[in-house]
Amino acid sequence: MKKILPIFLTLLFTMSLVTGCLAAESSEPAFTLTMQIGNPMMTVNGTESEIDPGRGTVPVLQDGRTLVPIRAIIEAMGGSVNWDEETQTALLELGGDIITLTLGSQTAFFNEEAHTLDVAPVSIHDRTMLPIRFIAESFQFDVGWEERTGTVTITKQMDSAPVETPAPTDEPEQGKTLVVYYSATGNTEAVANHIATAANADVFEIQPAEPYTDADLNWTDENSRVVHEYENPEERDVALVSTTVPSWESYDTVFIGYPIWWGIAAWPVDGFVAANDFTGKTVIPFATSASSGLGESGTLLAETAGTGNWTDGMRFRSSASAEDVRAWVDDLGL
Numbered sequence: 250m251k252k253i254l255p256i257f258l259t260l261l262f263t264m265s266l267v268t269g270c271l272a273a274e275s276s277e278p279a280f281t282l283t284m285q286i287g288n289p290m291m292t293v294n295g296t297e298s299e300i301d302p303g304r305g306t307v308p309v310l311q312d313g314r315t316l317v318p319i320r321a322i323i324e325a326m327g328g329s330v331n332w333d334e335e336t337q338t339a340l341l342e343l344g345g346d347i348i349t350l351t352l353g354s355q356t357a358f359f360n361e362e363a364h365t366l367d368v369a370p371v372s373i374h375d376r377t378m379l380p381i382r383f384i385a386e387s388f389q390f391d392v393g394w395e396e397r398t399g400t401v402t403i404t405k406q407m408d409s410a411p412v413e414t415p416a417p418t419d420e421p422e423q424g425k426t427l428v429v430y431y432s433a434t435g436n437t438e439a440v441a442n443h444i445a446t447a448a449n450a451d452v453f454e455i456q457p458a459e460p461y462t463d464a465d466l467n468w469t470d471e472n473s474r475v476v477h478e479y480e481n482p483e484e485r486d487v488a489l490v491s492t493t494v495p496s497w498e499s500y501d502t503v504f505i506g507y508p509i510w511w512g513i514a515a516w517p518v519d520g521f522v523a524a525n526d527f528t529g530k531t532v533i534p535f536a537t538s539a540s541s542g543l544g545e546s547g548t549l550l551a552e553t554a555g556t557g558n559w560t561d562g563m564r565f566r567s568s569a570s571a572e573d574v575r576a577w578v579d580d581l582g583l
């Protein structure tokens with residue numbers, strides 16, 4: 250008996266350690282999603298993916314609240330999103346609960362219950378940006394915020410297994426086409442979207458960290474931002490929200506679009522072109538303008554890039570139709 254007691258005690262101690270470990274493990278959240286202001290990627294349970302696949306949209310801060318394009322986030326959380334174009338309302342569903350948020354309205358509903366938001370949903374570059382804290386907390390997730398890095402963390406202890414995110418494949422897809430564009434007033438964006446449809450391509454928008462307002466773009470005002478930058482070329486190094494295209498290596502054809510400003514490419518594209526390696530890629534510039542041609546814009550961008558096989562490209566009128574664009578893309582024979 251004397252010998253058995255120490256063995257029993259050792260066993261008891263070992264078991265308590267194991268149980269302790271299990272208890273510690275089960276206090277880890279079963280679902281963790283992190284994302285960062287200005288970063289188009291999110292991490293869901295350790296797997297990185299795009300927040301707005303193919304669009305490069307990033308979370309933004311507005312009046313101290315983080316606004317995000319919601320679809321992929323809600324789907325990762327196990328819910329779904331529907332958009333009612335007529336009423337400009339997003340319907341988010343998760344576990345039988347429904348949140349409705351309307352563009353420009355500070356009133357949101359959780360099921361039948363009305364809530365007043367600090368910041369109304371806004372549309373940024375055609376994307377509806379919704380307040381993530383209100384949404385996640387209404388659906389009973391915990392939300393953390395790290396000021397220093399601008400990181401949002403959404404966690405949940407789940408009874409059932411969280412929704413699986415697909416494991417990344419070893420071999421990235423190759424031979425895809427990408428349309429990169431900058432557009433100040435929407436004309437180039439429309440052409441970019443027509444190209445994407447015609448060429449079955451992904452889209453990446455170049456966004457200045459400080460977007461140009463109508464007053465900024467007033468080239469008839471000698472005190473406007475754009476005139477100041479035009480007259481002082483050293484001021485044209487515009488900070489961008491992001492120059493990183495997800496899966497950049499998978500694209501072998503890249504269209505680059507921009508408005509013509511004073512006969513050359515609007516300078517927000519310069520920073521994107523300088524920051525990326527175009528080796529092995531065919532690069533096709535395109536522009537919209539009131540009347541000027543492409544001029545030297547493509548050649549100057551090719552010089553800035555220093556890599557890539559840059560082709561002649563195409564200038565479109567500001568209101569080019571989908572048919573004009575498709576005819577050109579079809580002629581390229583991609």
Ligand SMILES: Cc1cc2nc3c(=O)[nH]c(=O)nc-3n(C[C@H](O)[C@H](O)[C@H](O)COP(=O)(O)O)c2cc1C
Pocket residue numbers: 431432433434435436437438466467468475507508509510511512513537538539540541542566567
């Ligand atoms: C600052 C500025 C400079 C411009 N310079 C020219 C120009 O030199 N030649 C031209 O034909 N159009 C010029 N435009 C007109 C734009 O190129 C044209 O409206 C274009 O379609 C705008 O594209 P976006 O809507 O994508 O910004 C200029 C516009 C702005 C705002």
